[in-house]
Amino acid sequence: MTDFVVRPAVEGEQRALFEVLGRSLHAPPVDDERWEKRSAGWPADRKVGAFADKQPIGVASSVGTAMTVPGGKVVPAAAVDGVGVRADHTRRGVLTAMMREQLGDLQARGEVLAALHASETTIYGRFGYGIGTRSQDVSVSPRRARFRDSAPAGGQVRLISSSEAIELLPELYRRIGLRRPGMIERPQRWWSSQTHRMKDLVVAVHTGPDGDDGFVAYQPQDRVMKPPEMRIALAVHNLHGANTAAVAGLWRFLLKIDLVGEVRAFGRPLDEPLAPMLVDTRAWRVTDVSDELWVRLVDVPAALAARSYRDGDPVVIEVRDPFLPANSGCYRIGPDGAGRTDELPQLRLDVDVLAMLYLGEWQATTLAAAGRIEALQADAPERADELLRTPTRPWCGTGF
Ligand SMILES: CC(C)(COP(=O)(O)OP(=O)(O)OC[C@H]1O[C@@H](n2cnc3c(N)ncnc32)[C@H](O)[C@@H]1OP(=O)(O)O)[C@@H](O)C(=O)NCCC(=O)NCCS
Known part of the structure; x- marks a missing residue:
């Protein structure tokens, strides 16, 4: 059912969209005093709005930032800082349409990663987000x-x-x-x-x-x-x-x-x-x-190339990304870096699982044992553990 439109918000719509977000999270109504305090941190820029009968019914907001990846490089990233759909319009695909619009926007901006703090763990996996850090x-x-x-x-x-x-x-x-x-x-x-x-x-x-x-x-x-x-x-x-x-x-x-x-x-x-x-x-x-942080590899080749890898035998990983299919394909990762390859895959996983491995929070062996990674070569999860290991635990430490 598509009785709504999704589009970038324009100047003047930000307060109504803030209200939609607040209501979806059961916050009190936005009076002038509260809006006065919040408006500077909530501009129209980078808001995706959903509208039915010209009324706002959903919002997905982001802020441009940059994130450190293993090895110390800092890559352009989006902090997704507010997502909500009005209670009388949920489960009709509004969030799905907003996520599609937002991820397209982040790709166009050249942002390599997106990150968010999830209200519930069952929402974002389908859009390619995985648990990137825990706290x-x-x-x-x-x-x-x-x-x-x-x-x-x-x-x-x-x-x-x-x-x-x-x-x-x-x-x-x-x-x-x-x-x-x-x-x-x-x-x-x-x-x-x-x-x-x-x-x-x-x-x-x-x-x-x-x-x-x-x-x-x-x-x-x-x-x-x-x-x-x-x-x-x-x-x-x-x-x-x-x-x-x-x-x-x-x-x-x-x-x-x-x-x-x-x-x-x-x-x-x-x-x-x-x-x-x-x-x-x-x-x-x-x-x-x-x-703590749910991470989405918006641009998988750029993200894999940006982080460092430890010594060890290279591994070929097949990534499946139904939501952003251009990311799908086989990638070879090794001590010298990562890139696309025509070689046969040794591990197969969805892009949300790649996000769980990416910052070093999870081990490939653990996720293979859990059935989240298909090991096409028996020792490939262990080899991936070796390559992806990080000296410190990943952590964000910023609420948004
Ligand atoms: C979470 C929320 C944004 C989902 O919006 P929505 O428009 O209902 O989502 P969609 O209709 O696009 O749902 C897409 C899929 O995700 C599932 N889904 C959505 N929200 C879910 C939830 N909270 N728990 C489990 N599954 C959920 C839907 O069932 C649907 O599954 P399907 O494709 O198999 O049918 C909305 O329910 C909401 O605003 N909740 C309260 C505020 C909140 O938690 N915001 C998120 C802050 S991080």
Whole structure:
């Protein structure tokens, strides 16, 4: 049933599309005050709209950014930062049509990857997105968390005001750099969309031997200030450091703040080396592990050519991409790089599974065991593991 049209949004339609998105996510209606705060981060540019009887019924938004891939290259990428369909128009193919339009637009812009945070894991696989990174939520007990003598000491930490944070953090984030595969540049538009949140957050900056090199943004939660129980929890939403010493320094700071009974940190890298720094490793409790970033290889040849590979025997992979068929075909990957080939395939997989392997989050052997990869040569999954292995776990660390 095609009783709707899908097209790029034009100037003047952005507030109505923001309303559609908000309603689809069960947010309160958009009054003038809320729109005032959000409009700078929500321009008409890069919005795909769906319209029925000239009324907006769906939106898919993206922001242009760049992402680090294994080996350190940074490639043009799209952060898909808002997708919703009005509840009375779902399951009629509106999202499918918007995804087609959006991916065509990203291809035309020369963006190699697209990424999003998914509300549900069942939505985006059909459009070629796979779980590119995972992250963990942790709960840390300051009372139990004593650092070992061998743990990095860290530097100085200072608290800054929200107006200083708005000024300082974009440059500091740039200086910290995209250290892990999956990290993205934060465009000014991203920072604009965060300004209204800053006033609810406490921000601290870490200074190392070369100057400011890390920051943390957190929010006090569950405040109980009635004797004899005086305690509070801290919810950490953003913690970035240029190196392990800066990350450790920020954690040391959080864990020695008075009256804090628990530090809850969300979306941390799976290989954050904090637990082994502690005398009592159980002070660091993992409360959840979940998918963090869903990644789509928009341009498979360019994406495969951009990342690096370890030493090992080359593998030929047949990629199936029904949604963007130009990507389908056989690719040879080896220590010298990757490109199309006429050789016979040794592994066969869908493009969403390639996205799971691409940043180094999953192993080919695991996905073959799960039935997601067809091994046409018995040792090919192991060889692919060897080539695709990355020294650090991929992680994005940016919500959008
Ligand atoms: C998720 C959402 C955008 C889907 O839009 P939609 O227009 O209903 O999607 P489509 O009709 O194009 O669905 C395409 C396919 O995906 C499936 N699908 C869509 N949403 C799904 C969901 N939430 N769970 C499982 N399957 C889903 C459909 O059943 C359909 O399958 P089919 O091709 O086998 O028939 C819409 O339901 C929505 O706005 N949800 C609330 C907000 C939200 O979660 N947004 C996503 C934020 S990341």
